[in-house]
Every structure is written in C-alpha cells, then in structure tokens.
Amino acid sequence: MPLHHANRLLETAGRIILGKERELRLALACLIARGHLLIEDVPGVGKTTLAHVLARLIGLQFQRIQFTSDLLPADILGVSIFDRSTSAFRFHPGPVFAQLILADEINRATPKTQSALLEAMEERQVTADGATLALPEPFFVIATQNPAHQIGTFPLPESQLDRFLLRIRLGYPDRAAERALLMGEDRRELLERQPAVASPSALLELQHAAQGLHVSDALVDYVQALLGATRNSPELINGLSPRAGLGLLAAARAWALLDGRDHVLPEDVQTLFPHVAAHRLHLAGDGRPVPPATLVRLMQAIAVR
Amino acid sequence: MSAAAAGFVAMLKRGAAAGRVPAPALDRRQGLWLLAAAALTVVPHGLWLPPWIHALCLLLLAWRGLILWQGTRPPPALLLLAVAAAVAAGVRLEFGHFFGKDPGVALLALLLGVKLLEARAARDIRAGVLLCLFLQLALFLENQSIAAAAMALLGTLTCLGALVALADPAGSVREHVRSATLLLVHGLPFLLVFFVLFPRIQGPLWGLPADAFSASTGLSDTMTPGSISALGNSSAIALRAAFDGPPPPPAQRYWRGPVLADFDGRTWTAARFAEADTPFYRPVGRRLDYVLTLEPHNRRWLMALDYPGEAGPLVRFASDHQALSARPVQSRSRFALSAYPDAPVGTGESPTVLAAATRLPAGSNPRSRELAASLAAGAASHAEILERVLAHMRAARLRYTLRPPLLGAHSADEFLFDSRSGFCEHFASAFAVLMRAAGVPTRIVTGYQGGEINPVDGYLVVRQSDAHAWAEVWLAGRGWLRVDPTALAAPERIADGLAAALGAEDALPLMLQADMAWLRGLRHRWEALSNSWNQYVLGYNPERQRELLANLGFDYRSAAKLAGLLAGISALLLLGLYAWASWQRRTSDPVQRAWERFSTRMARAGLGREPWEGPLAYGDRLAEALPDQADSLHAICAAYARLRYGAVQAGDRQLRTLQKQMKGIRIQ
CATH class of the missing domain: 1.20.1320 (phosphoenolpyruvate carboxylase, domain 3)
Structure with missing residues (x-):
C-alpha cells in the first residue's frame, strides 16, 4: 500500500505551494482517479507551479503547452515529416506524448486545437497517418483557463468541459501563506532541488487501489440521488451526465483512499461534488456556470441515509 | 462383495456415530x-x-x-x-x-x-x-x-x-x-x-350432528310449574331486535313462542298445529317492521312479536299464530319480520281447536273447578266470565316471586288456595284452569315478554330471564285475546321487567340489581360490541354477501368469477406488498435503525443530524458540542460509517458494540 508515498508527496508539495493543502489533495485525487484537472483562475496564483510540483515529485515526464490563438493541432499531437533517407514519412511525436501535460490557458486556442488535445485526453491515444499511437501511462492533463470573460478567449464548449474530471480554483493565498511566500526563497529553485518522493509506478498502484475501494449500496443510492437532483432541478439547464457520475464516484474513491479509508463515505462525495459539478452545470436563464451556493443547496436537499 | 459390505458397515457406523452426537x-x-x-x-x-x-x-x-x-x-x-x-x-x-x-x-x-x-x-x-x-x-x-x-x-x-x-x-x-x-x-x-x-356457505360448516346443538337453555314445548322460573336467573341473550321505527312500549313486547293447549293437570304441552306460507289471519292495523337476530336454540320457533305478518321466504306461519323458521335455528340467524299488534286473530277458529282449549283432565284441581263454577254461575257471556275470573284473581292478592314453593298434583288449586305465590307460569296456568273449568276456550302461550333497549347500539335485547307465560282466551266474534294474569299481581313485571316486579326477598340476578348500574353500562357496551360482531362478522352469510356484492356492482352468481376476482385482488395486493417491501428493504438495516434512533436521541439535546449530514461530519459536530465525550462520539460515528458504508457486513457483535456505545452517551 503506497499510501505513504501519497502522504509524503502532499507534505512535500505543501512546503512548496503554501496554504493550498486542499487544492493539492484535490489535484492528487484527480490524478489517482485517472481524471484530468481543470484549474480556472487568474494568472499568477501558482497554476503552473502546481503542475510542476506534481510532475517533479512523482517523477513524471512533463510537457507544457502554451495555448495561443495560432496554435495548430499538429503542434500538440506531432507531425509527419518526409524522411529522405527512408523515403517515407516519419512521425515526430508532439508534446502530448508526455505523462503530465500542462495545457496553459487552454481557452486561448481555437476550438479545433482545443478539441485535438481533448480527444487525445479522452482516448489516451493519438491517431496520425492511419497509425494509432498510445499515449504514455500514467497520462494526466492539467489545463488552466482564465475566467471566460477575458478578451480573446474561446470558452470550452460543455461537451469538452465534461472531459475534465475536476475543476478547482487556487485563489489568492491567505495572509500567512503569502507572507511565507514573499519572505521565502524562489519556489522554482526550491523545486529544482527537490528530489522525487514517489514514482510513476507508485501512482499506478494508487490508481489501482482506488479503483478497488468499496462502494456500498447506500452510497450508490446517495450518488444517484445527487445526480437525479441535478437533472430535476429547475435551476439548471442540464443535469450531470453518467460520465460525470462515474467521475464523481472515482474521485470520491481517490479522496477516501487519500483519507486512509477502504470505503467511500457520503462526505467524500460531498467534498468532490462541487468540483465535479462546477464546470458541467449551468444556470437556467442566463446560462452562467453554476455558483457554489446553488451546489450546496442541491446537496442539502439530499438526505444521507 | 466384501468391499461393498465393509463400506456399508462403515456407513452404518458413521450413521450411528452421528446419532450419538448430542443434539x-x-x-x-x-x-x-x-x-x-x-x-x-x-x-x-x-x-x-x-x-x-x-x-x-x-x-x-x-x-x-x-x-x-x-x-x-x-x-x-x-x-x-x-x-x-x-x-x-x-x-x-x-x-x-x-x-x-x-x-x-x-x-x-x-x-x-x-x-x-x-x-x-x-x-x-x-x-x-x-x-x-x-x-x-x-x-x-x-x-x-x-x-x-x-x-x-x-x-x-x-x-x-x-x-x-x-x-x-x-x-x-x-x-x-x-x-x-x-x-x-x-x-x-x-x-x-x-x-x-370468499364464497359463503349456508349454515355452520362444522355442524357435525354428533357434537353440535346438544344443550342450549331456553324455552321448551312443555310447561310445568318451575320450568320458566328456572330461566329467571339466566341473563343469556335469547334474541335481539332492531326496529325500523320506535320500538313498541314494554307492555306490548310479547315475543310469541310455543302455544300450549294440552293440559294433563300439571304439565301443559303444545298442541298440533297447521302451518302455511302466509299468516292464518288477516294482518290489518298498525304494522311494525324489525329485524330479529335469534340465538340458536335448535327449535323452529322464531319468537316473533305478536302477531307476525309478512316475512321472508324462510319463515312459515302456524295456525296458533307463531312464526316458524323453515329449519331449526342452529346458528345465530337474522330474520326480517313484521308484526301487527292490533290485528284480530282466530276469529274463525276451528271447533276442534276450541274444544281442545276447554278440555281439563278429569279429577284434577277440584277446588279450582268449584271456584270456576261459582264464578261462572249466572254469567251472561264468556266475556263476563273473563271479567269475573280476573276480578277474583286480582282480589286474591297473589304474590309474584321467582322462588315459588313446590307444588303437587293439583297445581292450580295449591297455587290459588294454599301457597298463593308463584311465578308467571303459575298465574297463567291457574287462570287457564279456571277459564277452562268455566267452559271458556283458553290456552297458554310461552315466550318472552319485555326486553331492554341497549342505549349503545339501540338494539332491543331480550334475555332468557325475560321468559314468560301468559294466556289467550277465545271470545266469539273477537277471536283469541291475550290475557296476562301475571299483570294482575305484578303489573310492574310487564311494564318494567323482572327486576321491578320481584320483592326484596328474591335474590336478583347480579346483572339486574339496581345498584349495579355501572356494571350494566359496561355490559351494554360489551353486548353492543358482540352484537356488531354477530351482525357484521358472523352474520355475513350468503344472502348478505350477495347483497353487498350486488351493491358494489360485482357479478356474484358465478363462483368461478368470484374466485377469479379473489385471485386478482390478492395478486394485486401481493404485488403492492412486494413493491413496498423492496422499497422498505433500504431502511430495514439494523445498523441504520440504531443510527436513526441515536440521532433521534441526540436531537432531544438539540443535536439532531441534518438529513444531508454524513456520519463523520455529524460526529465532528457532536464532538464539538459535547467535548467531554468527543472520543466516544467520534468512535460511534466512525463505527457506524464503517458498518454502513464499509465492505464488511455488520456482524451481531459489532452491532451490539455500537448499540452499547450509543447507549453510553449521556445527554442533558
């Protein structure tokens, strides 16, 4: 049981990213649940650092893709180039062939480019020139996006948002954490010196362990009641999809695993539900993303039995 | 062969060993x-x-x-x-x-x-x-x-x-x-x-002739001195009646049983009578409709109110004006009946019946005959004789008692001249002897007189202690007239029932005593309850089933359809129950019940669980509110969470531990 890896990882990461223990834990849970993470926040709150820290501490191959409006699908997936010596096209893999990818400001790229990455994320493989190439394992995408009201962005369509398991916000650090940040040494340098505390194989083990966590009938009843509530709520345009439901359960399993339990509790579901639902649900009427208060109200209407 | 035998022996040994294992x-x-x-x-x-x-x-x-x-x-x-x-x-x-x-x-x-x-x-x-x-x-x-x-x-x-x-x-x-x-x-x-x-079967299903209907108290078709007073102590119910309108006054509540016309000097016996589907008189005058619920007595008498008129198909009429059931009444039965209290009956009575009604055995009751002769001397008509006899009996100051002295062979003589105290059968018998001796056709009618309205359900209840005997006198042109000699000595017996008429020295049946009012009230309630039971549960017979089903619009004639209906409704009920059970199964977990009880108990201290609150979150909140018991509260909630959501099925031991922990929590 490599749970101590996870704990050490969280502890170490917490020393680098200050005051964001919960967000770090959510990110790791997302990783353990084999999901992809969407971080929505203003620039400069440490989104990139978070991705770096995870990659570094687990020892994952890391690639960063800065999304711009002129980025093309081939820039992500790779390109076939004619090789004179063999008189054949040879595929040069793009940055997507890495274990942890930071897709920075994903809403700056055109929908076509966005969807190239998102399809690769979903299928965990890339098809180029008729050949199918598997992406490495584990494969984890952290996409960041600036809040959609900023100029020059292409907001991700709902169907694409559904492919991210969790959405988190980092937010500004609290006063004490910020003070430590301001006073302390450069985070990048700190990270450079930090050796890996876990390994990709340990992560795979954690992923496997999370999948085996017990989910009781009572809990499934609860999850179903929650899903039903999102679908029947007059406040929301659409409810959560079955994929979202699966994701909610997977994330709750990972969260319970990180908590050291062998079974999932309603509390796990309640913790993860806002992060699973926030980017998937939209308010009826103006179509805005659902505010946290609505999600809390939804949860409080469902009895835990 | 030997191997097979050895195997067989081994098997036997095993079997024997198994038998020796303590059960x-x-x-x-x-x-x-x-x-x-x-x-x-x-x-x-x-x-x-x-x-x-x-x-x-x-x-x-x-x-x-x-x-x-x-x-x-x-x-x-x-x-x-x-x-x-x-x-x-x-x-x-x-x-x-x-x-x-x-x-x-x-x-x-x-x-x-x-x-x-x-x-x-x-x-x-x-x-x-x-x-x-x-x-x-x-x-x-x-x-x-x-x-x-x-x-x-x-x-x-x-x-x-x-x-x-x-x-x-x-x-x-x-x-x-x-x-x-x-x-x-x-x-x-x-x-x-x-x-x-379920299709009803007429009559008691288990009415095996050998066991059933052997002994029942009630009237018989003979009357000797003491046979009716023996019933005076029995508060068993003889019949119940529900009237459509107001019930008749007590003095008119004569429930007609066997009519006794043959007298051997001591015992009155029922005479033979003809019977028909319609009454032997013209029912005219006031009409009372009522439903009679008769307790089984294994006889055909219906004890109908005088004088019975039109009734259902199972009721027949005797020439002595009784109503009879077509079959002996072997189970509690209901009859819809009518009565014509003012109708003249027997105006055209046959001479043989009248002759039989003046017959007295030779040599019996000589003193009474003598008295009758003196009373009849010079009388212009039978009506006048009747007046004189009644006047004599009234003047004789006879005493009415439930415990009359035993009488010998000349019962009328001894009653009229010696003991001068008796029960209704003595009065009726002596009167009839006097009248017959004077040549006026007279007979005895037994039955019940009076009855009590149960204030709870309004039924008129007639008990065995209301058993009574009275007389009928035939006068030319007027037919049979009811004459109740008991009324001469004890008019309150007729008006107010037995309890009112008896003197202080007569030990009353417990239930009739006046100071037992509360007991009577209780009994009224109980009897009303068992009457409803009789009417609606036991009295649900084929006719009432047909009636009810017809009212509900079902086709009741075919047993197959009825069975199909029964099966269909049962299947629907089963289906409903099954659906309910599978819905219920979610909450029937003993761990869950214990948890709900626990949170209900905590709610009394204002620490109820919010419906949406998970177990650990609830535990944290409880621990915060009751910091001195924080550890056990955390333990309880964690244990519940494990038993409820964990992979391991909750065992008895864990459940008991949890329950014990829960009981250990003290709240103010």
Whole structure:
C-alpha cells in the first residue's frame, strides 16, 4: 500500500505551494482517479507551479503547452515529416506524448486545437497517418483557463468541459501563506532541488487501489440521488451526465483512499461534488456556470441515509 | 462383495456415530417464543376440552418450559414415544374413538406438547408453529366469539414472533414483536378481501350432528310449574331486535313462542298445529317492521312479536299464530319480520281447536273447578266470565316471586288456595284452569315478554330471564285475546321487567340489581360490541354477501368469477406488498435503525443530524458540542460509517458494540 508515498508527496508539495493543502489533495485525487484537472483562475496564483510540483515529485515526464490563438493541432499531437533517407514519412511525436501535460490557458486556442488535445485526453491515444499511437501511462492533463470573460478567449464548449474530471480554483493565498511566500526563497529553485518522493509506478498502484475501494449500496443510492437532483432541478439547464457520475464516484474513491479509508463515505462525495459539478452545470436563464451556493443547496436537499 | 459390505458397515457406523452426537439444544429465546405460542394456543381450548386432557396439555408445555429454563437435554426419544402412545391411549379412552372433531383436536393439542418436547432444530419450530396455527383455527369450530378471535389473533402473532425469532436470532424481543406485528398487519388486506369475497356457505360448516346443538337453555314445548322460573336467573341473550321505527312500549313486547293447549293437570304441552306460507289471519292495523337476530336454540320457533305478518321466504306461519323458521335455528340467524299488534286473530277458529282449549283432565284441581263454577254461575257471556275470573284473581292478592314453593298434583288449586305465590307460569296456568273449568276456550302461550333497549347500539335485547307465560282466551266474534294474569299481581313485571316486579326477598340476578348500574353500562357496551360482531362478522352469510356484492356492482352468481376476482385482488395486493417491501428493504438495516434512533436521541439535546449530514461530519459536530465525550462520539460515528458504508457486513457483535456505545452517551 503506497499510501505513504501519497502522504509524503502532499507534505512535500505543501512546503512548496503554501496554504493550498486542499487544492493539492484535490489535484492528487484527480490524478489517482485517472481524471484530468481543470484549474480556472487568474494568472499568477501558482497554476503552473502546481503542475510542476506534481510532475517533479512523482517523477513524471512533463510537457507544457502554451495555448495561443495560432496554435495548430499538429503542434500538440506531432507531425509527419518526409524522411529522405527512408523515403517515407516519419512521425515526430508532439508534446502530448508526455505523462503530465500542462495545457496553459487552454481557452486561448481555437476550438479545433482545443478539441485535438481533448480527444487525445479522452482516448489516451493519438491517431496520425492511419497509425494509432498510445499515449504514455500514467497520462494526466492539467489545463488552466482564465475566467471566460477575458478578451480573446474561446470558452470550452460543455461537451469538452465534461472531459475534465475536476475543476478547482487556487485563489489568492491567505495572509500567512503569502507572507511565507514573499519572505521565502524562489519556489522554482526550491523545486529544482527537490528530489522525487514517489514514482510513476507508485501512482499506478494508487490508481489501482482506488479503483478497488468499496462502494456500498447506500452510497450508490446517495450518488444517484445527487445526480437525479441535478437533472430535476429547475435551476439548471442540464443535469450531470453518467460520465460525470462515474467521475464523481472515482474521485470520491481517490479522496477516501487519500483519507486512509477502504470505503467511500457520503462526505467524500460531498467534498468532490462541487468540483465535479462546477464546470458541467449551468444556470437556467442566463446560462452562467453554476455558483457554489446553488451546489450546496442541491446537496442539502439530499438526505444521507 | 466384501468391499461393498465393509463400506456399508462403515456407513452404518458413521450413521450411528452421528446419532450419538448430542443434539443441539433449542435456542432459548426461540424456544420461549414457541412455548408462548403453544401456551396461547392451548389455553383457550380449555373451554371445551375435557379438563384432564387440558391439564395434561399444559403439563407437557410446563415440562418443556422447565427443560428450557434449566438448559438440560430434552427427554430421550424412547420416553417421548411412550408419552405419545400414552397420550393417544388417553384420548381413545376419553372419546372412545379417534374420529370426528373433538378427539382429533384433543389429540393434536396433546401431540403439540410432545412435539415441543422433542424440538431441537429450526424444522421442529416450524412444525410446532404450523401445529399451533392449525389448533387456533380448530378453536373456531367450538367458539366464534370476539374473545376467541382475539385469542387466535394473539396466538397467530406469537407464532409469527417464533418464526421471526427463528429467522433473526440476533434481534431483540422488541424487534421480533415489531416484525411479527408488521407481518400480521400485512395480512389485514387479505383478511378483508377474503372475508368479503370468499364464497359463503349456508349454515355452520362444522355442524357435525354428533357434537353440535346438544344443550342450549331456553324455552321448551312443555310447561310445568318451575320450568320458566328456572330461566329467571339466566341473563343469556335469547334474541335481539332492531326496529325500523320506535320500538313498541314494554307492555306490548310479547315475543310469541310455543302455544300450549294440552293440559294433563300439571304439565301443559303444545298442541298440533297447521302451518302455511302466509299468516292464518288477516294482518290489518298498525304494522311494525324489525329485524330479529335469534340465538340458536335448535327449535323452529322464531319468537316473533305478536302477531307476525309478512316475512321472508324462510319463515312459515302456524295456525296458533307463531312464526316458524323453515329449519331449526342452529346458528345465530337474522330474520326480517313484521308484526301487527292490533290485528284480530282466530276469529274463525276451528271447533276442534276450541274444544281442545276447554278440555281439563278429569279429577284434577277440584277446588279450582268449584271456584270456576261459582264464578261462572249466572254469567251472561264468556266475556263476563273473563271479567269475573280476573276480578277474583286480582282480589286474591297473589304474590309474584321467582322462588315459588313446590307444588303437587293439583297445581292450580295449591297455587290459588294454599301457597298463593308463584311465578308467571303459575298465574297463567291457574287462570287457564279456571277459564277452562268455566267452559271458556283458553290456552297458554310461552315466550318472552319485555326486553331492554341497549342505549349503545339501540338494539332491543331480550334475555332468557325475560321468559314468560301468559294466556289467550277465545271470545266469539273477537277471536283469541291475550290475557296476562301475571299483570294482575305484578303489573310492574310487564311494564318494567323482572327486576321491578320481584320483592326484596328474591335474590336478583347480579346483572339486574339496581345498584349495579355501572356494571350494566359496561355490559351494554360489551353486548353492543358482540352484537356488531354477530351482525357484521358472523352474520355475513350468503344472502348478505350477495347483497353487498350486488351493491358494489360485482357479478356474484358465478363462483368461478368470484374466485377469479379473489385471485386478482390478492395478486394485486401481493404485488403492492412486494413493491413496498423492496422499497422498505433500504431502511430495514439494523445498523441504520440504531443510527436513526441515536440521532433521534441526540436531537432531544438539540443535536439532531441534518438529513444531508454524513456520519463523520455529524460526529465532528457532536464532538464539538459535547467535548467531554468527543472520543466516544467520534468512535460511534466512525463505527457506524464503517458498518454502513464499509465492505464488511455488520456482524451481531459489532452491532451490539455500537448499540452499547450509543447507549453510553449521556445527554442533558
């Protein structure tokens, strides 16, 4: 049981990213649940650092893709180039062939480019020139996006948002954490010196362990009641999809695993539900993303039995 | 060959060894449940079982109880076999045979005790429960009162409790009772459907001629001095009547039974009569409609109110103006009847009947004859003789008493001249003797007079103690006239009933005593209740079933359709119950129940669980509110979370630990 890896990882990461223990834990849970993470926040709150820290501490191959409006699908997936010596096209893999990818400001790229990455994320493989190439394992995408009201962005369509398991916000650090940040040494340098505390194989083990966590009938009843509530709520345009439901359960399993339990509790579901639902649900009427208060109200209407 | 034989021997040895293994004792609580069920089943059978058999049944149960109490091994099989044989022999000795209902049920009741003695496994408990249920059913062959139904209900509940205890050995007794009650309640809709729809059979199903209708109190078709006063102490109900309008005043409540016209000097006997489908008189005048519910007396008399008019097809009319049932009344029966109290009857009476009504045996009651001759001397008409006889009796200051002295051969003489005190039969008989001696056709009518309105349900209740005898005199042109000589001495007997008429020296039946008003009120209530039971439950006969179903719009004529309807509704009910059960199963988890009880208890301290609150979050909140018990609160909530959401099924031990922990929490 490599749970101590996870704990050490969280502890170490917490020393680098200050005051964001919960967000770090959510990110790791997302990783353990084999999901992809969407971080929505203003620039400069440490989104990139978070991705770096995870990659570094687990020892994952890391690639960063800065999304711009002129980025093309081939820039992500790779390109076939004619090789004179063999008189054949040879595929040069793009940055997507890495274990942890930071897709920075994903809403700056055109929908076509966005969807190239998102399809690769979903299928965990890339098809180029008729050949199918598997992406490495584990494969984890952290996409960041600036809040959609900023100029020059292409907001991700709902169907694409559904492919991210969790959405988190980092937010500004609290006063004490910020003070430590301001006073302390450069985070990048700190990270450079930090050796890996876990390994990709340990992560795979954690992923496997999370999948085996017990989910009781009572809990499934609860999850179903929650899903039903999102679908029947007059406040929301659409409810959560079955994929979202699966994701909610997977994330709750990972969260319970990180908590050291062998079974999932309603509390796990309640913790993860806002992060699973926030980017998937939209308010009826103006179509805005659902505010946290609505999600809390939804949860409080469902009895835990 | 030898190998096969060796194998066979080895098998036998194994079998013998298996037989020697001490049999597992019955689980104590399951055993107690079964014992309780058996006791509740056997006790009410004491109503009819020969006392020694009933005592033996209870003794066997007590033996089983002792074994259970001491935890010793059950008696060896050989002993049990001997007991069973002895029991069977005893039943044979008591009844002379094994056939028929009584010996059969007695044998079953005894064998239930034997079966319980050898009960070890779950199978034995089930067999015992089945036997108990059968015996509870058998009780209804003897008695169909509310009390019997209540006992059977209690017995069934206990039987279900035994089955529940068998299925859920870990549960508490309270949970067992609760489940059994729930099961019983599930049966209610079926009970209703079957009660209403199951095809009814006319008459008592179990009316085996050998056992049934042997003894019942009530009137007979003869009257000797003392035969009616013997009924004076019986408060058993003879009949009930519900009138469409207001009931007639007490002085008109003459319920006509057998008419006695033959006299041998001491005993009055019913004369032969003709019968027909319509009354032998022209029903004219005031008409009273009522429904009569007659207790079974195994005779054909309906005890209809004077004088009976048109009625249903099962009612016939006698030439002496009785109403008769087509068959002897062997079960409690309802008759819709009408009465014409003012109609003249018997104006064209046949000469033979009139001749018979003046006959007196030669040499009997000489003093009365002498008196009659003197009273009749110079009388212009029969009517005048009647006046004179009545005047004489009124002047004679006869005393009305429930305990008249015994009379000899000349009963009328002794009553009129010596003892001068008597009950209604003495008055009626002496009057009739005088009238006959004077040559006026006179006869005795027995039946009931009066009755009491039950203030609870409005039924007029007539008891055996209302039994009465009066006389009828035939006058030319006017027909048979009712003359009640008792009224001369004790007019309050007619107006206010027996209690009012008797003197202080007569010990009254307990229920009639005036200072027992509260007891009477209680009895009125109880009798109203059992009357409803009789009317609506026991009285639900084929006619009423047809009536009800027709009103509901069902086609009731075909039994097959009725059975189909029954099966359809039952299937629907089952389906509904199944759906409900599968919905209910979610919350029937004992861990969950304990948790809900716990949070309900905490709610009393204002610490109830929010419906959406998860167990650990709730535990944190509780711990914050009760910091001195934080550890145990955390432990409880974590344990519940593990048992409820964990992979491991909750065992009894864990459940008990959790319950104990929960009980340990103190709240202000």
